[in-house]
Amino acid sequence: MRVFWILFAAEWRHFRTARGLVLLCGLLLATGVYGIYYGTTEIARQRQQLAALPELTRRNVDELKVKFPGPADAGDIGYYHSTFAVHHPDAWAALSLGLRDVNPSYVKLRLLGLHNQLYATDNANPLKLLSGNFDLAFVLVYLVPLLIIALGFNLLSAEREEGILPLLLAQPIGATTVVGAKLAFRLTLVLGLAGLLSLLGMLWARLPLDGRVATWLALTVLYCLFWFGVVLVITAWQRTSAVNAVALLGVWLLLVVLVPSLLNLGVAAARPVPQGLELTIRQREEIHGGWDRPKTETMNRFFALYPQWRDTATIRERFVWRWYYAFQHLGDQAVAPLAAAYAHGLQARYDLVERLNWLSPAINAQSSFNALAGSDLPTHLAFQRSATHYHDSLRAFYYPFLFRQAEFTHADYAREPRHSFTSLAEVATARRGLPTLLLSVAALFGLGLLLLRRPIAPR
Amino acid sequence: MTYLLEARSLRKQYADKLALRELNLQIAPGEIFCLLGQNGAGKSTTINLFLGFVQPTSGAAFVNGLEVAVHPLEIKKHLAYIPENVMLYPHLTGLENLALFSSLAGFKYPAPALLDYLTDAGLPAEAAGRRVGTYSKGMRQKVGIAIAVAKHAKVLLLDEPTSGLDPKASNEFSELLRRLSGQGTAVLMATHDIFRAKEVGTRVGIMREGELVDVRPTTALNARELEQLYLTYMH
Known part of the structure; x- marks a missing residue:
C-alpha cells in the first residue's frame, strides 16, 4: 500500500510536467462548462418561450373579443381561437437535453382536426439537429472517454518505450501495483473533473437536490470506470503506445459511433413505423372529402361516436360549423389507427434500444441521463398523449355550444380548458442502466486483472 | 554454503533460437563474476533470468536461496540492477x-x-x-x-554498467565494486571489457552461443592470457 501511494504521488508529478495532458484536462473542463452553459440557456430559452404563450392566447382572445363584440357562434371562435399544449421541461433537462431540441416544447391547437396540428414543429436547422446537443451529458458520454484514452493509451508502454520500465520492475513492486496506481491516479483526475462539472451543472441549473443527484453521479462514475476498464485491458495486453492508441480509439469509434448508428438502423428496420406522410394524406383526404360527402352521411358517422348529439337539429343549411367540425373529427378518427401505430412504433423502437443498450455503454449512459432528465422519447409521447387529451377536452368544451346552438359569450373564454404538462423524470428507467454498466465494468476489470497476472515485459 | 546467486540447469529456448543452454552457476557472497562473450552469447538473457524478466524454459534461477519464478517480488528486495543504458x-x-x-x-x-x-x-x-x-x-x-x-542489495546484476562512462569514472566504478564485494555483495556483471573483468572480477566466465564454455578464477590468468583464451573460444 505504501508503494501504491509513492507511485500515485509520482504520477501526479509526471502529469504536472506533461503540458499536453494538463492542457487537455483544461480543455475538457472548458467544454464541460460550455456544455452546461449551452444546456441551461437552451432550457431557459424554452422556458421563456413557454412563458410567453399565455400572453399570446390572451391577445388572441382580445382580438376575438373585438372581432365578435357580442355573443358569437362557438364555431367561429373554435376556428379562429388558438391555444397551446405546453411541455414544461424538468430542471434536469438543462444537463441532458435529450430530444427536447428535436421535439417541440409546445403545440398550437385549434378545434380543427388534431393530427395535422400535433406533429407540427418550428423550423429548425436539420444539420444542427443532426450534430446533436452540446450539453453536459454529451461532454460526459462522448468527450470524457477521449480524455481517458489520451490519459491511458501509454499507461505502461510509455515507460517501456522510454526504457524506464526495467529499472522500475527491478524494484520489489508488482505489476498490479504499478498499473493500479497509474490507473487510480487517472481515475481520480477524471472523476474529479466529471464530478466537478456535474456539481457545477447542478448548481448552475439550480436543480432540486433530490435522489437523482446520486443516480447521475453513479452513472457518471460507472461510465468512466467502464472506459478505465477498457484502458486496463488494453494496458494488460502489453502492446506499444501506438497500437494501444489505435485500439482504444477503435473501441471508442465502435461503441460511441458505430454501434449506436447500426443499432439505429437495425431497430428502424426491426420495428417499422408508419410514414408520417401517409397519415397526413389520409387525414387530408378524409377532411377535404368531407366537403363533398352528403351531410347526413357525415353526421350519422359522427353520431355513432357521439350518440348524445343524435337528436339535435337536422342540418339543412349549406354550411354549419357543427358539420364542419364533425368531418374534422372524422378525419382524426380515420387516422387514429395510424397515429396509434406511429406512437406504438416509436415506443417499440425505444423499448428495443433499451433492451439492447448493453451493446454500447454510450447508449446506456445517454438514455439513462435522458430518462433522468425527463427529456427522452417516452416523456415526449406522454406529452403527445396529454395534448391529445387536451384537444379532447377542447371538443368537450365546444361541442355543447355547437350542437345546442348556444351562444359563446365573452365570459366563456375564461372557462375554456388550459393545458400544462411537465416532464416527469423516469428515475426507474435511469437506474435500470446502472446494473448493466456495473456488470460490464466488473467484466472488464476481471479480464484486465486476469491478463495482468502474466509477467510484464520490461522491454 | 548458501550462494547468493545460483542457476540450476537453466535453459531458455525462444521459438527460433536457443538463448541459454543448461547453465549451472553459483556465486557466493563477495564474489564478482564477470560474464564475457559476444553480443547474443546469452549474457543479458542470464541476467534477465535472474531478474525474472524472462521466464526459463526449464531449470531454475535462485537469488539468496529463493527461486526467481516462485518469488518474483521477494527476490527484488535482494538485488539491484544496472542496465546497459540507464533510463530515468x-x-x-x-x-x-x-x-x-x-x-x-x-x-x-x-x-x-x-x-x-x-x-x-x-x-x-x-x-x-x-x-x-x-x-x-x-x-x-x-x-x-x-x-x-x-x-x-546483497546481489548486484550489472549489464555492461560502464558503457558510456569515461575511463576515470569506470575506474571509480571498479573501486566501488571492490568495496561492495568486501562488504559481502555478490556481483554478476556482463561486460565486453576483458581488462576490467580481469582487474575487478574474482572469476570470469566465457559464453558462446548460449553456453558457458569456461570459468576461470582471475588470479590464475593475466589479462593477455585471458584475452587469448577468449579469442580461442570465439574462433
Missing part, C-alpha cells in the same frame, strides 16, 4: 529520480544522504538538481549506480 524519468531531477526509486525499494533518505549517493557515484553535485532530460548517457549511468548502491 526525464522531467525529474537526478535527485528526484534517486528518491523515487529508493522509496520504491523501501528506503527513505534525507536529501543530503541522497546527494551523497549521487556524488559518490561520480555525479557532479551541481547536476543533481537538474532535470535528467539534460543529462548525458554517462551521467544517467551514474544515477543508475547511485540507485543500485542506495538499495543496499
Whole structure:
C-alpha cells in the first residue's frame, strides 16, 4: 500500500510536467462548462418561450373579443381561437437535453382536426439537429472517454518505450501495483473533473437536490470506470503506445459511433413505423372529402361516436360549423389507427434500444441521463398523449355550444380548458442502466486483472 | 554454503533460437563474476533470468536461496540492477529520480544522504538538481549506480554498467565494486571489457552461443592470457 501511494504521488508529478495532458484536462473542463452553459440557456430559452404563450392566447382572445363584440357562434371562435399544449421541461433537462431540441416544447391547437396540428414543429436547422446537443451529458458520454484514452493509451508502454520500465520492475513492486496506481491516479483526475462539472451543472441549473443527484453521479462514475476498464485491458495486453492508441480509439469509434448508428438502423428496420406522410394524406383526404360527402352521411358517422348529439337539429343549411367540425373529427378518427401505430412504433423502437443498450455503454449512459432528465422519447409521447387529451377536452368544451346552438359569450373564454404538462423524470428507467454498466465494468476489470497476472515485459 | 546467486540447469529456448543452454552457476557472497562473450552469447538473457524478466524454459534461477519464478517480488528486495543504458524519468531531477526509486525499494533518505549517493557515484553535485532530460548517457549511468548502491542489495546484476562512462569514472566504478564485494555483495556483471573483468572480477566466465564454455578464477590468468583464451573460444 505504501508503494501504491509513492507511485500515485509520482504520477501526479509526471502529469504536472506533461503540458499536453494538463492542457487537455483544461480543455475538457472548458467544454464541460460550455456544455452546461449551452444546456441551461437552451432550457431557459424554452422556458421563456413557454412563458410567453399565455400572453399570446390572451391577445388572441382580445382580438376575438373585438372581432365578435357580442355573443358569437362557438364555431367561429373554435376556428379562429388558438391555444397551446405546453411541455414544461424538468430542471434536469438543462444537463441532458435529450430530444427536447428535436421535439417541440409546445403545440398550437385549434378545434380543427388534431393530427395535422400535433406533429407540427418550428423550423429548425436539420444539420444542427443532426450534430446533436452540446450539453453536459454529451461532454460526459462522448468527450470524457477521449480524455481517458489520451490519459491511458501509454499507461505502461510509455515507460517501456522510454526504457524506464526495467529499472522500475527491478524494484520489489508488482505489476498490479504499478498499473493500479497509474490507473487510480487517472481515475481520480477524471472523476474529479466529471464530478466537478456535474456539481457545477447542478448548481448552475439550480436543480432540486433530490435522489437523482446520486443516480447521475453513479452513472457518471460507472461510465468512466467502464472506459478505465477498457484502458486496463488494453494496458494488460502489453502492446506499444501506438497500437494501444489505435485500439482504444477503435473501441471508442465502435461503441460511441458505430454501434449506436447500426443499432439505429437495425431497430428502424426491426420495428417499422408508419410514414408520417401517409397519415397526413389520409387525414387530408378524409377532411377535404368531407366537403363533398352528403351531410347526413357525415353526421350519422359522427353520431355513432357521439350518440348524445343524435337528436339535435337536422342540418339543412349549406354550411354549419357543427358539420364542419364533425368531418374534422372524422378525419382524426380515420387516422387514429395510424397515429396509434406511429406512437406504438416509436415506443417499440425505444423499448428495443433499451433492451439492447448493453451493446454500447454510450447508449446506456445517454438514455439513462435522458430518462433522468425527463427529456427522452417516452416523456415526449406522454406529452403527445396529454395534448391529445387536451384537444379532447377542447371538443368537450365546444361541442355543447355547437350542437345546442348556444351562444359563446365573452365570459366563456375564461372557462375554456388550459393545458400544462411537465416532464416527469423516469428515475426507474435511469437506474435500470446502472446494473448493466456495473456488470460490464466488473467484466472488464476481471479480464484486465486476469491478463495482468502474466509477467510484464520490461522491454 | 548458501550462494547468493545460483542457476540450476537453466535453459531458455525462444521459438527460433536457443538463448541459454543448461547453465549451472553459483556465486557466493563477495564474489564478482564477470560474464564475457559476444553480443547474443546469452549474457543479458542470464541476467534477465535472474531478474525474472524472462521466464526459463526449464531449470531454475535462485537469488539468496529463493527461486526467481516462485518469488518474483521477494527476490527484488535482494538485488539491484544496472542496465546497459540507464533510463530515468526525464522531467525529474537526478535527485528526484534517486528518491523515487529508493522509496520504491523501501528506503527513505534525507536529501543530503541522497546527494551523497549521487556524488559518490561520480555525479557532479551541481547536476543533481537538474532535470535528467539534460543529462548525458554517462551521467544517467551514474544515477543508475547511485540507485543500485542506495538499495543496499546483497546481489548486484550489472549489464555492461560502464558503457558510456569515461575511463576515470569506470575506474571509480571498479573501486566501488571492490568495496561492495568486501562488504559481502555478490556481483554478476556482463561486460565486453576483458581488462576490467580481469582487474575487478574474482572469476570470469566465457559464453558462446548460449553456453558457458569456461570459468576461470582471475588470479590464475593475466589479462593477455585471458584475452587469448577468449579469442580461442570465439574462433
